[in-house]
Amino acid sequence: MNRHRTALSALLAAAALLTGALAAASPSAAADPPSSFRPGQTPGFWTAERMRQATPLDVTASPGGARTAPVPAAPPTRVPPTSPTAFPQAGGAWTGGGAVVKTSGRVFFTFQGRTASCSGDSITSQNGSTVITAGHCVKYQGAWHTNWIFVPGYDNGNAPYGQWAATKTLATDQWAASEDMNMDVGLAVVAPLNGRTLSQTVGAQGIQFNGGYNKKMYSFGFPAAAPYDGTKLVYCSANTGKDFLLTKDHSMSCNMTGGSSGGPWFQDFDESTGLGTQVSVNSFGYNFLPNTMFGPYFGPEAKAAYDKAQTS
CATH class of the missing domain: 1.20.5 (Single alpha-helices involved in coiled-coils or other helix-helix interfaces)
Structure with missing residues:
Protein backbone atom coordinates (compact mmCIF):
# COMPACT_ATOMS: atom_id res chain seq x y z
CA MET A 1 0.00 0.00 0.00
CA ASP A 32 -8.55 28.73 -15.61
CA PRO A 33 -8.55 27.21 -12.09
CA PRO A 34 -7.29 23.60 -11.67
CA SER A 35 -10.89 22.36 -11.40
CA SER A 36 -11.77 23.31 -14.98
CA PHE A 37 -10.53 22.60 -18.50
CA ARG A 38 -11.18 23.85 -22.03
CA PRO A 39 -11.46 20.68 -24.15
CA GLY A 40 -10.31 20.78 -27.75
CA GLN A 41 -12.88 19.98 -30.43
CA THR A 42 -12.41 18.37 -33.83
CA PRO A 43 -15.25 19.49 -36.14
CA GLY A 44 -17.24 16.56 -37.52
CA PHE A 45 -15.47 14.08 -35.23
CA TRP A 46 -18.60 12.49 -33.75
CA THR A 47 -20.30 10.61 -36.57
CA ALA A 48 -23.27 8.33 -35.87
CA GLU A 49 -21.08 5.25 -36.23
CA ARG A 50 -18.36 6.64 -33.96
CA MET A 51 -20.97 7.36 -31.29
CA ARG A 52 -22.31 3.81 -31.57
CA GLN A 53 -18.81 2.37 -31.21
CA ALA A 54 -17.71 4.52 -28.24
CA THR A 55 -16.60 2.44 -25.25
CA PRO A 56 -18.71 2.98 -22.11
CA LEU A 57 -16.62 4.48 -19.32
CA ASP A 58 -17.44 3.11 -15.88
CA VAL A 59 -15.82 2.98 -12.46
CA THR A 60 -15.81 0.02 -10.09
CA ALA A 61 -14.33 -0.11 -6.62
CA SER A 62 -13.30 -2.70 -4.05
CA PRO A 63 -12.16 -2.16 -0.45
CA GLY A 64 -8.39 -1.67 -0.54
CA GLY A 65 -8.32 -2.04 -4.32
CA ALA A 66 -7.74 0.32 -7.19
CA ARG A 67 -10.54 1.75 -9.29
CA THR A 68 -10.74 0.41 -12.81
CA ALA A 69 -12.43 1.44 -16.04
CA PRO A 70 -13.47 -1.90 -17.53
CA VAL A 71 -14.21 -2.54 -21.18
CA PRO A 72 -17.24 -4.78 -21.81
CA ALA A 73 -16.12 -8.30 -22.69
CA ALA A 74 -19.36 -9.60 -24.19
CA PRO A 75 -21.50 -8.36 -27.09
CA PRO A 76 -24.59 -6.42 -25.94
CA THR A 77 -28.09 -7.84 -25.99
CA ARG A 78 -31.31 -5.87 -26.06
CA VAL A 79 -33.39 -5.49 -22.91
CA PRO A 80 -37.17 -5.27 -23.44
CA PRO A 81 -39.05 -2.12 -22.37
CA THR A 82 -40.62 -2.00 -18.93
CA SER A 83 -43.67 -0.04 -17.83
CA PRO A 84 -42.51 3.21 -16.19
CA THR A 85 -45.15 2.94 -13.49
CA ALA A 86 -43.32 0.11 -11.69
CA PHE A 87 -41.73 1.12 -8.38
CA PRO A 88 -39.24 -0.04 -7.40
CA GLN A 89 -37.59 -0.80 -10.73
CA ALA A 90 -34.08 -2.30 -10.90
CA GLY A 91 -33.55 -1.37 -14.55
CA GLY A 92 -35.67 -1.05 -17.67
CA ALA A 93 -36.14 1.07 -20.79
CA TRP A 94 -37.95 4.34 -20.07
CA THR A 95 -41.15 4.48 -22.14
CA GLY A 96 -42.92 7.22 -20.20
CA GLY A 97 -41.84 10.18 -22.33
CA GLY A 98 -41.84 13.61 -20.74
CA ALA A 99 -39.10 16.18 -20.24
CA VAL A 100 -36.45 13.68 -19.11
CA VAL A 101 -36.32 12.22 -22.63
CA LYS A 102 -35.02 15.58 -23.90
CA THR A 103 -32.93 16.82 -20.97
CA SER A 104 -30.95 13.60 -20.50
CA GLY A 105 -28.52 12.32 -23.08
CA ARG A 106 -25.25 10.65 -23.87
CA VAL A 107 -21.85 12.24 -23.35
CA PHE A 108 -19.03 11.43 -25.76
CA PHE A 109 -15.33 12.24 -25.45
CA THR A 110 -11.82 11.05 -26.18
CA PHE A 111 -10.15 9.21 -23.29
CA GLN A 112 -6.59 7.86 -23.51
CA GLY A 113 -6.72 7.91 -27.30
CA ARG A 114 -10.04 6.09 -27.64
CA THR A 115 -13.64 7.18 -27.95
CA ALA A 116 -15.71 6.74 -24.80
CA SER A 117 -19.19 7.51 -23.48
CA CYS A 118 -21.08 8.48 -20.34
CA SER A 119 -24.46 10.07 -19.63
CA GLY A 120 -25.51 13.56 -18.57
CA ASP A 121 -28.39 15.94 -17.99
CA SER A 122 -29.32 19.54 -18.82
CA ILE A 123 -29.88 21.46 -15.59
CA THR A 124 -31.28 24.89 -14.81
CA SER A 125 -28.51 27.49 -14.76
CA GLN A 126 -27.86 31.19 -15.21
CA ASN A 127 -26.17 30.64 -18.58
CA GLY A 128 -28.75 28.13 -19.82
CA SER A 129 -25.88 25.99 -21.10
CA THR A 130 -24.87 23.71 -18.22
CA VAL A 131 -24.69 19.91 -18.31
CA ILE A 132 -24.08 17.87 -15.16
CA THR A 133 -22.42 14.46 -15.20
CA ALA A 134 -19.92 12.42 -13.17
CA GLY A 135 -16.46 13.77 -12.42
CA HIS A 136 -14.82 10.81 -14.15
CA CYS A 137 -16.79 11.73 -17.28
CA VAL A 138 -14.79 14.96 -17.60
CA LYS A 139 -11.47 13.95 -15.99
CA TYR A 140 -10.13 10.50 -15.16
CA GLN A 141 -6.79 8.98 -14.21
CA GLY A 142 -5.26 12.44 -14.07
CA ALA A 143 -6.26 13.67 -17.53
CA TRP A 144 -9.10 15.86 -18.78
CA HIS A 145 -11.12 14.42 -21.67
CA THR A 146 -11.16 16.08 -25.09
CA ASN A 147 -13.66 16.23 -27.99
CA TRP A 148 -16.37 16.44 -25.32
CA ILE A 149 -19.97 16.68 -26.54
CA PHE A 150 -23.45 16.22 -25.10
CA VAL A 151 -26.19 14.61 -27.20
CA PRO A 152 -29.58 15.16 -25.52
CA GLY A 153 -32.30 12.73 -26.51
CA TYR A 154 -29.74 10.37 -28.07
CA ASP A 155 -31.42 7.64 -30.11
CA ASN A 156 -29.23 4.89 -31.57
CA GLY A 157 -26.72 7.15 -33.31
CA ASN A 158 -29.19 9.95 -33.96
CA ALA A 159 -28.92 13.38 -32.34
CA PRO A 160 -32.47 14.80 -32.63
CA TYR A 161 -31.54 18.00 -30.76
CA GLY A 162 -27.98 18.32 -32.05
CA GLN A 163 -24.47 17.77 -30.72
CA TRP A 164 -23.52 20.30 -28.04
CA ALA A 165 -19.77 20.89 -27.82
CA ALA A 166 -18.24 21.82 -24.46
CA THR A 167 -16.34 25.08 -24.25
CA LYS A 168 -15.34 24.27 -20.67
CA THR A 169 -15.52 21.20 -18.42
CA LEU A 170 -15.35 21.38 -14.64
CA ALA A 171 -15.31 19.12 -11.59
CA THR A 172 -15.46 19.55 -7.86
CA ASP A 173 -12.14 20.73 -6.46
CA GLN A 174 -11.77 17.40 -4.66
CA TRP A 175 -12.28 15.31 -7.79
CA ALA A 176 -9.98 17.54 -9.84
CA ALA A 177 -7.22 17.30 -7.22
CA SER A 178 -7.32 13.64 -6.18
CA GLU A 179 -10.36 11.97 -7.80
CA ASP A 180 -12.09 11.62 -4.44
CA MET A 181 -14.98 9.20 -5.01
CA ASN A 182 -17.15 11.16 -2.57
CA MET A 183 -16.99 14.12 -4.96
CA ASP A 184 -17.43 12.43 -8.35
CA VAL A 185 -19.32 15.35 -9.89
CA GLY A 186 -18.50 16.98 -13.22
CA LEU A 187 -20.10 19.68 -15.33
CA ALA A 188 -19.76 21.13 -18.79
CA VAL A 189 -20.62 24.48 -20.30
CA VAL A 190 -21.70 23.97 -23.90
CA ALA A 191 -21.67 26.43 -26.78
CA PRO A 192 -24.96 27.70 -28.25
CA LEU A 193 -26.30 25.82 -31.25
CA ASN A 194 -28.18 27.55 -34.06
CA GLY A 195 -28.35 30.70 -31.95
CA ARG A 196 -30.05 29.02 -28.98
CA THR A 197 -28.85 27.80 -25.61
CA LEU A 198 -29.21 24.22 -24.45
CA SER A 199 -32.06 24.96 -22.05
CA GLN A 200 -33.90 26.97 -24.71
CA THR A 201 -33.72 23.90 -26.95
CA VAL A 202 -34.40 20.93 -24.66
CA GLY A 203 -35.37 22.48 -21.32
CA ALA A 204 -33.59 21.86 -18.03
CA GLN A 205 -34.20 19.97 -14.81
CA GLY A 206 -34.10 21.52 -11.35
CA ILE A 207 -31.27 20.77 -8.95
CA GLN A 208 -30.99 20.57 -5.15
CA PHE A 209 -28.06 20.49 -2.73
CA ASN A 210 -27.96 19.16 0.85
CA GLY A 211 -31.24 17.32 0.32
CA GLY A 212 -30.60 14.47 2.77
CA TYR A 213 -30.50 10.69 2.47
CA ASN A 214 -32.91 7.75 2.31
CA LYS A 215 -35.26 9.26 -0.25
CA LYS A 216 -37.40 7.79 -3.00
CA MET A 217 -35.43 8.43 -6.21
CA TYR A 218 -35.33 7.72 -9.93
CA SER A 219 -32.08 7.41 -11.87
CA PHE A 220 -31.59 7.58 -15.64
CA GLY A 221 -28.77 6.86 -18.04
CA PHE A 222 -27.60 5.27 -21.26
CA PRO A 223 -25.83 2.06 -20.18
CA ALA A 224 -23.86 0.61 -23.07
CA ALA A 225 -22.18 -2.47 -21.57
CA ALA A 226 -23.99 -5.82 -21.68
CA PRO A 227 -26.83 -6.54 -21.26
CA TYR A 228 -27.52 -3.00 -22.53
CA ASP A 229 -26.31 -1.48 -25.79
CA GLY A 230 -26.45 2.31 -25.29
CA THR A 231 -29.25 2.87 -27.78
CA LYS A 232 -32.03 3.86 -25.37
CA LEU A 233 -32.70 5.72 -22.14
CA VAL A 234 -32.87 3.33 -19.15
CA TYR A 235 -34.11 4.05 -15.63
CA CYS A 236 -34.14 2.64 -12.11
CA SER A 237 -36.35 3.64 -9.18
CA ALA A 238 -36.03 2.75 -5.51
CA ASN A 239 -36.00 3.88 -1.93
CA THR A 240 -32.34 4.83 -1.64
CA GLY A 241 -29.87 4.20 1.17
CA LYS A 242 -26.33 5.24 2.05
CA ASP A 243 -23.02 3.58 1.21
CA PHE A 244 -21.76 1.63 4.23
CA LEU A 245 -18.19 1.09 2.97
CA LEU A 246 -15.88 3.60 1.29
CA THR A 247 -17.96 6.70 0.57
CA LYS A 248 -20.81 8.90 1.78
CA ASP A 249 -22.73 8.26 -1.44
CA HIS A 250 -26.38 7.45 -1.96
CA SER A 251 -27.05 3.81 -2.90
CA MET A 252 -29.77 2.36 -5.11
CA SER A 253 -30.75 -1.08 -6.34
CA CYS A 254 -30.02 -0.73 -10.06
CA ASN A 255 -28.54 -2.94 -12.79
CA MET A 256 -27.34 -0.19 -15.13
CA THR A 257 -23.87 -0.81 -16.53
CA GLY A 258 -20.96 1.12 -18.06
CA GLY A 259 -22.01 4.19 -20.02
CA SER A 260 -24.70 5.16 -17.50
CA SER A 261 -22.15 7.10 -15.41
CA GLY A 262 -23.18 10.73 -15.03
CA GLY A 263 -26.88 10.07 -15.59
CA PRO A 264 -29.22 11.99 -13.25
CA TRP A 265 -30.81 10.92 -9.97
CA PHE A 266 -34.07 12.72 -9.14
CA GLN A 267 -36.15 13.32 -6.06
CA ASP A 268 -39.80 14.34 -6.48
CA PHE A 269 -39.83 12.85 -9.97
CA ASP A 270 -43.19 13.11 -11.74
CA GLU A 271 -43.66 10.23 -14.17
CA SER A 272 -46.39 12.08 -16.04
CA THR A 273 -44.24 15.13 -16.87
CA GLY A 274 -40.74 13.65 -16.74
CA LEU A 275 -39.63 16.46 -14.42
CA GLY A 276 -37.78 16.15 -11.13
CA THR A 277 -35.19 17.70 -8.85
CA GLN A 278 -31.71 16.36 -9.48
CA VAL A 279 -29.76 15.36 -6.37
CA SER A 280 -27.03 13.03 -7.65
CA VAL A 281 -25.51 11.25 -10.66
CA ASN A 282 -24.64 7.64 -11.44
CA SER A 283 -21.08 7.24 -10.17
CA PHE A 284 -19.77 3.74 -9.45
CA GLY A 285 -20.47 0.20 -8.29
CA TYR A 286 -18.53 -2.23 -6.12
CA ASN A 287 -17.20 -5.17 -8.11
CA PHE A 288 -18.39 -7.61 -5.41
CA LEU A 289 -21.88 -6.07 -5.09
CA PRO A 290 -23.82 -6.50 -8.35
CA ASN A 291 -26.95 -4.57 -9.26
CA THR A 292 -26.25 -1.69 -6.89
CA MET A 293 -25.42 1.83 -8.05
CA PHE A 294 -23.88 4.61 -6.00
CA GLY A 295 -24.15 8.36 -6.52
CA PRO A 296 -22.38 11.26 -4.78
CA TYR A 297 -24.17 13.40 -2.23
CA PHE A 298 -24.69 16.91 -3.61
CA GLY A 299 -23.27 18.99 -0.76
CA PRO A 300 -21.47 22.37 -0.66
CA GLU A 301 -18.61 21.04 -2.80
CA ALA A 302 -20.97 20.15 -5.66
CA LYS A 303 -22.76 23.48 -5.21
CA ALA A 304 -19.46 25.36 -5.58
CA ALA A 305 -18.68 23.53 -8.84
CA TYR A 306 -22.20 24.18 -10.13
CA ASP A 307 -21.89 27.90 -9.36
CA LYS A 308 -18.62 28.08 -11.30
CA ALA A 309 -20.22 26.36 -14.27
CA GLN A 310 -23.46 28.34 -14.40
CA THR A 311 -21.62 31.67 -14.32
CA SER A 312 -19.03 30.68 -16.96
Whole structure:
Protein backbone atom coordinates (compact mmCIF):
# COMPACT_ATOMS: atom_id res chain seq x y z
CA MET A 1 0.00 0.00 0.00
CA ASN A 2 2.87 2.41 0.88
CA ARG A 3 4.51 1.66 -2.47
CA HIS A 4 1.27 2.54 -4.24
CA ARG A 5 0.96 5.78 -2.30
CA THR A 6 4.57 6.70 -3.06
CA ALA A 7 4.05 6.05 -6.76
CA LEU A 8 0.82 8.02 -6.74
CA SER A 9 2.53 10.95 -5.01
CA ALA A 10 5.26 10.92 -7.63
CA LEU A 11 2.71 10.92 -10.44
CA LEU A 12 0.78 13.77 -8.87
CA ALA A 13 3.99 15.74 -8.42
CA ALA A 14 4.91 15.18 -12.06
CA ALA A 15 1.43 16.22 -13.14
CA ALA A 16 1.72 19.38 -11.05
CA LEU A 17 5.04 20.25 -12.66
CA LEU A 18 3.62 19.67 -16.13
CA THR A 19 0.56 21.78 -15.33
CA GLY A 20 2.80 24.57 -14.10
CA ALA A 21 4.89 24.46 -17.26
CA LEU A 22 1.83 24.59 -19.49
CA ALA A 23 0.32 27.44 -17.49
CA ALA A 24 3.52 29.45 -17.78
CA ALA A 25 3.58 28.94 -21.53
CA SER A 26 -0.11 29.68 -22.15
CA PRO A 27 -1.94 32.77 -20.80
CA SER A 28 -5.34 31.16 -21.47
CA ALA A 29 -4.41 28.09 -19.42
CA ALA A 30 -3.30 30.28 -16.52
CA ALA A 31 -6.73 31.96 -16.44
CA ASP A 32 -8.55 28.73 -15.61
CA PRO A 33 -8.55 27.21 -12.09
CA PRO A 34 -7.29 23.60 -11.67
CA SER A 35 -10.89 22.36 -11.40
CA SER A 36 -11.77 23.31 -14.98
CA PHE A 37 -10.53 22.60 -18.50
CA ARG A 38 -11.18 23.85 -22.03
CA PRO A 39 -11.46 20.68 -24.15
CA GLY A 40 -10.31 20.78 -27.75
CA GLN A 41 -12.88 19.98 -30.43
CA THR A 42 -12.41 18.37 -33.83
CA PRO A 43 -15.25 19.49 -36.14
CA GLY A 44 -17.24 16.56 -37.52
CA PHE A 45 -15.47 14.08 -35.23
CA TRP A 46 -18.60 12.49 -33.75
CA THR A 47 -20.30 10.61 -36.57
CA ALA A 48 -23.27 8.33 -35.87
CA GLU A 49 -21.08 5.25 -36.23
CA ARG A 50 -18.36 6.64 -33.96
CA MET A 51 -20.97 7.36 -31.29
CA ARG A 52 -22.31 3.81 -31.57
CA GLN A 53 -18.81 2.37 -31.21
CA ALA A 54 -17.71 4.52 -28.24
CA THR A 55 -16.60 2.44 -25.25
CA PRO A 56 -18.71 2.98 -22.11
CA LEU A 57 -16.62 4.48 -19.32
CA ASP A 58 -17.44 3.11 -15.88
CA VAL A 59 -15.82 2.98 -12.46
CA THR A 60 -15.81 0.02 -10.09
CA ALA A 61 -14.33 -0.11 -6.62
CA SER A 62 -13.30 -2.70 -4.05
CA PRO A 63 -12.16 -2.16 -0.45
CA GLY A 64 -8.39 -1.67 -0.54
CA GLY A 65 -8.32 -2.04 -4.32
CA ALA A 66 -7.74 0.32 -7.19
CA ARG A 67 -10.54 1.75 -9.29
CA THR A 68 -10.74 0.41 -12.81
CA ALA A 69 -12.43 1.44 -16.04
CA PRO A 70 -13.47 -1.90 -17.53
CA VAL A 71 -14.21 -2.54 -21.18
CA PRO A 72 -17.24 -4.78 -21.81
CA ALA A 73 -16.12 -8.30 -22.69
CA ALA A 74 -19.36 -9.60 -24.19
CA PRO A 75 -21.50 -8.36 -27.09
CA PRO A 76 -24.59 -6.42 -25.94
CA THR A 77 -28.09 -7.84 -25.99
CA ARG A 78 -31.31 -5.87 -26.06
CA VAL A 79 -33.39 -5.49 -22.91
CA PRO A 80 -37.17 -5.27 -23.44
CA PRO A 81 -39.05 -2.12 -22.37
CA THR A 82 -40.62 -2.00 -18.93
CA SER A 83 -43.67 -0.04 -17.83
CA PRO A 84 -42.51 3.21 -16.19
CA THR A 85 -45.15 2.94 -13.49
CA ALA A 86 -43.32 0.11 -11.69
CA PHE A 87 -41.73 1.12 -8.38
CA PRO A 88 -39.24 -0.04 -7.40
CA GLN A 89 -37.59 -0.80 -10.73
CA ALA A 90 -34.08 -2.30 -10.90
CA GLY A 91 -33.55 -1.37 -14.55
CA GLY A 92 -35.67 -1.05 -17.67
CA ALA A 93 -36.14 1.07 -20.79
CA TRP A 94 -37.95 4.34 -20.07
CA THR A 95 -41.15 4.48 -22.14
CA GLY A 96 -42.92 7.22 -20.20
CA GLY A 97 -41.84 10.18 -22.33
CA GLY A 98 -41.84 13.61 -20.74
CA ALA A 99 -39.10 16.18 -20.24
CA VAL A 100 -36.45 13.68 -19.11
CA VAL A 101 -36.32 12.22 -22.63
CA LYS A 102 -35.02 15.58 -23.90
CA THR A 103 -32.93 16.82 -20.97
CA SER A 104 -30.95 13.60 -20.50
CA GLY A 105 -28.52 12.32 -23.08
CA ARG A 106 -25.25 10.65 -23.87
CA VAL A 107 -21.85 12.24 -23.35
CA PHE A 108 -19.03 11.43 -25.76
CA PHE A 109 -15.33 12.24 -25.45
CA THR A 110 -11.82 11.05 -26.18
CA PHE A 111 -10.15 9.21 -23.29
CA GLN A 112 -6.59 7.86 -23.51
CA GLY A 113 -6.72 7.91 -27.30
CA ARG A 114 -10.04 6.09 -27.64
CA THR A 115 -13.64 7.18 -27.95
CA ALA A 116 -15.71 6.74 -24.80
CA SER A 117 -19.19 7.51 -23.48
CA CYS A 118 -21.08 8.48 -20.34
CA SER A 119 -24.46 10.07 -19.63
CA GLY A 120 -25.51 13.56 -18.57
CA ASP A 121 -28.39 15.94 -17.99
CA SER A 122 -29.32 19.54 -18.82
CA ILE A 123 -29.88 21.46 -15.59
CA THR A 124 -31.28 24.89 -14.81
CA SER A 125 -28.51 27.49 -14.76
CA GLN A 126 -27.86 31.19 -15.21
CA ASN A 127 -26.17 30.64 -18.58
CA GLY A 128 -28.75 28.13 -19.82
CA SER A 129 -25.88 25.99 -21.10
CA THR A 130 -24.87 23.71 -18.22
CA VAL A 131 -24.69 19.91 -18.31
CA ILE A 132 -24.08 17.87 -15.16
CA THR A 133 -22.42 14.46 -15.20
CA ALA A 134 -19.92 12.42 -13.17
CA GLY A 135 -16.46 13.77 -12.42
CA HIS A 136 -14.82 10.81 -14.15
CA CYS A 137 -16.79 11.73 -17.28
CA VAL A 138 -14.79 14.96 -17.60
CA LYS A 139 -11.47 13.95 -15.99
CA TYR A 140 -10.13 10.50 -15.16
CA GLN A 141 -6.79 8.98 -14.21
CA GLY A 142 -5.26 12.44 -14.07
CA ALA A 143 -6.26 13.67 -17.53
CA TRP A 144 -9.10 15.86 -18.78
CA HIS A 145 -11.12 14.42 -21.67
CA THR A 146 -11.16 16.08 -25.09
CA ASN A 147 -13.66 16.23 -27.99
CA TRP A 148 -16.37 16.44 -25.32
CA ILE A 149 -19.97 16.68 -26.54
CA PHE A 150 -23.45 16.22 -25.10
CA VAL A 151 -26.19 14.61 -27.20
CA PRO A 152 -29.58 15.16 -25.52
CA GLY A 153 -32.30 12.73 -26.51
CA TYR A 154 -29.74 10.37 -28.07
CA ASP A 155 -31.42 7.64 -30.11
CA ASN A 156 -29.23 4.89 -31.57
CA GLY A 157 -26.72 7.15 -33.31
CA ASN A 158 -29.19 9.95 -33.96
CA ALA A 159 -28.92 13.38 -32.34
CA PRO A 160 -32.47 14.80 -32.63
CA TYR A 161 -31.54 18.00 -30.76
CA GLY A 162 -27.98 18.32 -32.05
CA GLN A 163 -24.47 17.77 -30.72
CA TRP A 164 -23.52 20.30 -28.04
CA ALA A 165 -19.77 20.89 -27.82
CA ALA A 166 -18.24 21.82 -24.46
CA THR A 167 -16.34 25.08 -24.25
CA LYS A 168 -15.34 24.27 -20.67
CA THR A 169 -15.52 21.20 -18.42
CA LEU A 170 -15.35 21.38 -14.64
CA ALA A 171 -15.31 19.12 -11.59
CA THR A 172 -15.46 19.55 -7.86
CA ASP A 173 -12.14 20.73 -6.46
CA GLN A 174 -11.77 17.40 -4.66
CA TRP A 175 -12.28 15.31 -7.79
CA ALA A 176 -9.98 17.54 -9.84
CA ALA A 177 -7.22 17.30 -7.22
CA SER A 178 -7.32 13.64 -6.18
CA GLU A 179 -10.36 11.97 -7.80
CA ASP A 180 -12.09 11.62 -4.44
CA MET A 181 -14.98 9.20 -5.01
CA ASN A 182 -17.15 11.16 -2.57
CA MET A 183 -16.99 14.12 -4.96
CA ASP A 184 -17.43 12.43 -8.35
CA VAL A 185 -19.32 15.35 -9.89
CA GLY A 186 -18.50 16.98 -13.22
CA LEU A 187 -20.10 19.68 -15.33
CA ALA A 188 -19.76 21.13 -18.79
CA VAL A 189 -20.62 24.48 -20.30
CA VAL A 190 -21.70 23.97 -23.90
CA ALA A 191 -21.67 26.43 -26.78
CA PRO A 192 -24.96 27.70 -28.25
CA LEU A 193 -26.30 25.82 -31.25
CA ASN A 194 -28.18 27.55 -34.06
CA GLY A 195 -28.35 30.70 -31.95
CA ARG A 196 -30.05 29.02 -28.98
CA THR A 197 -28.85 27.80 -25.61
CA LEU A 198 -29.21 24.22 -24.45
CA SER A 199 -32.06 24.96 -22.05
CA GLN A 200 -33.90 26.97 -24.71
CA THR A 201 -33.72 23.90 -26.95
CA VAL A 202 -34.40 20.93 -24.66
CA GLY A 203 -35.37 22.48 -21.32
CA ALA A 204 -33.59 21.86 -18.03
CA GLN A 205 -34.20 19.97 -14.81
CA GLY A 206 -34.10 21.52 -11.35
CA ILE A 207 -31.27 20.77 -8.95
CA GLN A 208 -30.99 20.57 -5.15
CA PHE A 209 -28.06 20.49 -2.73
CA ASN A 210 -27.96 19.16 0.85
CA GLY A 211 -31.24 17.32 0.32
CA GLY A 212 -30.60 14.47 2.77
CA TYR A 213 -30.50 10.69 2.47
CA ASN A 214 -32.91 7.75 2.31
CA LYS A 215 -35.26 9.26 -0.25
CA LYS A 216 -37.40 7.79 -3.00
CA MET A 217 -35.43 8.43 -6.21
CA TYR A 218 -35.33 7.72 -9.93
CA SER A 219 -32.08 7.41 -11.87
CA PHE A 220 -31.59 7.58 -15.64
CA GLY A 221 -28.77 6.86 -18.04
CA PHE A 222 -27.60 5.27 -21.26
CA PRO A 223 -25.83 2.06 -20.18
CA ALA A 224 -23.86 0.61 -23.07
CA ALA A 225 -22.18 -2.47 -21.57
CA ALA A 226 -23.99 -5.82 -21.68
CA PRO A 227 -26.83 -6.54 -21.26
CA TYR A 228 -27.52 -3.00 -22.53
CA ASP A 229 -26.31 -1.48 -25.79
CA GLY A 230 -26.45 2.31 -25.29
CA THR A 231 -29.25 2.87 -27.78
CA LYS A 232 -32.03 3.86 -25.37
CA LEU A 233 -32.70 5.72 -22.14
CA VAL A 234 -32.87 3.33 -19.15
CA TYR A 235 -34.11 4.05 -15.63
CA CYS A 236 -34.14 2.64 -12.11
CA SER A 237 -36.35 3.64 -9.18
CA ALA A 238 -36.03 2.75 -5.51
CA ASN A 239 -36.00 3.88 -1.93
CA THR A 240 -32.34 4.83 -1.64
CA GLY A 241 -29.87 4.20 1.17
CA LYS A 242 -26.33 5.24 2.05
CA ASP A 243 -23.02 3.58 1.21
CA PHE A 244 -21.76 1.63 4.23
CA LEU A 245 -18.19 1.09 2.97
CA LEU A 246 -15.88 3.60 1.29
CA THR A 247 -17.96 6.70 0.57
CA LYS A 248 -20.81 8.90 1.78
CA ASP A 249 -22.73 8.26 -1.44
CA HIS A 250 -26.38 7.45 -1.96
CA SER A 251 -27.05 3.81 -2.90
CA MET A 252 -29.77 2.36 -5.11
CA SER A 253 -30.75 -1.08 -6.34
CA CYS A 254 -30.02 -0.73 -10.06
CA ASN A 255 -28.54 -2.94 -12.79
CA MET A 256 -27.34 -0.19 -15.13
CA THR A 257 -23.87 -0.81 -16.53
CA GLY A 258 -20.96 1.12 -18.06
CA GLY A 259 -22.01 4.19 -20.02
CA SER A 260 -24.70 5.16 -17.50
CA SER A 261 -22.15 7.10 -15.41
CA GLY A 262 -23.18 10.73 -15.03
CA GLY A 263 -26.88 10.07 -15.59
CA PRO A 264 -29.22 11.99 -13.25
CA TRP A 265 -30.81 10.92 -9.97
CA PHE A 266 -34.07 12.72 -9.14
CA GLN A 267 -36.15 13.32 -6.06
CA ASP A 268 -39.80 14.34 -6.48
CA PHE A 269 -39.83 12.85 -9.97
CA ASP A 270 -43.19 13.11 -11.74
CA GLU A 271 -43.66 10.23 -14.17
CA SER A 272 -46.39 12.08 -16.04
CA THR A 273 -44.24 15.13 -16.87
CA GLY A 274 -40.74 13.65 -16.74
CA LEU A 275 -39.63 16.46 -14.42
CA GLY A 276 -37.78 16.15 -11.13
CA THR A 277 -35.19 17.70 -8.85
CA GLN A 278 -31.71 16.36 -9.48
CA VAL A 279 -29.76 15.36 -6.37
CA SER A 280 -27.03 13.03 -7.65
CA VAL A 281 -25.51 11.25 -10.66
CA ASN A 282 -24.64 7.64 -11.44
CA SER A 283 -21.08 7.24 -10.17
CA PHE A 284 -19.77 3.74 -9.45
CA GLY A 285 -20.47 0.20 -8.29
CA TYR A 286 -18.53 -2.23 -6.12
CA ASN A 287 -17.20 -5.17 -8.11
CA PHE A 288 -18.39 -7.61 -5.41
CA LEU A 289 -21.88 -6.07 -5.09
CA PRO A 290 -23.82 -6.50 -8.35
CA ASN A 291 -26.95 -4.57 -9.26
CA THR A 292 -26.25 -1.69 -6.89
CA MET A 293 -25.42 1.83 -8.05
CA PHE A 294 -23.88 4.61 -6.00
CA GLY A 295 -24.15 8.36 -6.52
CA PRO A 296 -22.38 11.26 -4.78
CA TYR A 297 -24.17 13.40 -2.23
CA PHE A 298 -24.69 16.91 -3.61
CA GLY A 299 -23.27 18.99 -0.76
CA PRO A 300 -21.47 22.37 -0.66
CA GLU A 301 -18.61 21.04 -2.80
CA ALA A 302 -20.97 20.15 -5.66
CA LYS A 303 -22.76 23.48 -5.21
CA ALA A 304 -19.46 25.36 -5.58
CA ALA A 305 -18.68 23.53 -8.84
CA TYR A 306 -22.20 24.18 -10.13
CA ASP A 307 -21.89 27.90 -9.36
CA LYS A 308 -18.62 28.08 -11.30
CA ALA A 309 -20.22 26.36 -14.27
CA GLN A 310 -23.46 28.34 -14.40
CA THR A 311 -21.62 31.67 -14.32
CA SER A 312 -19.03 30.68 -16.96
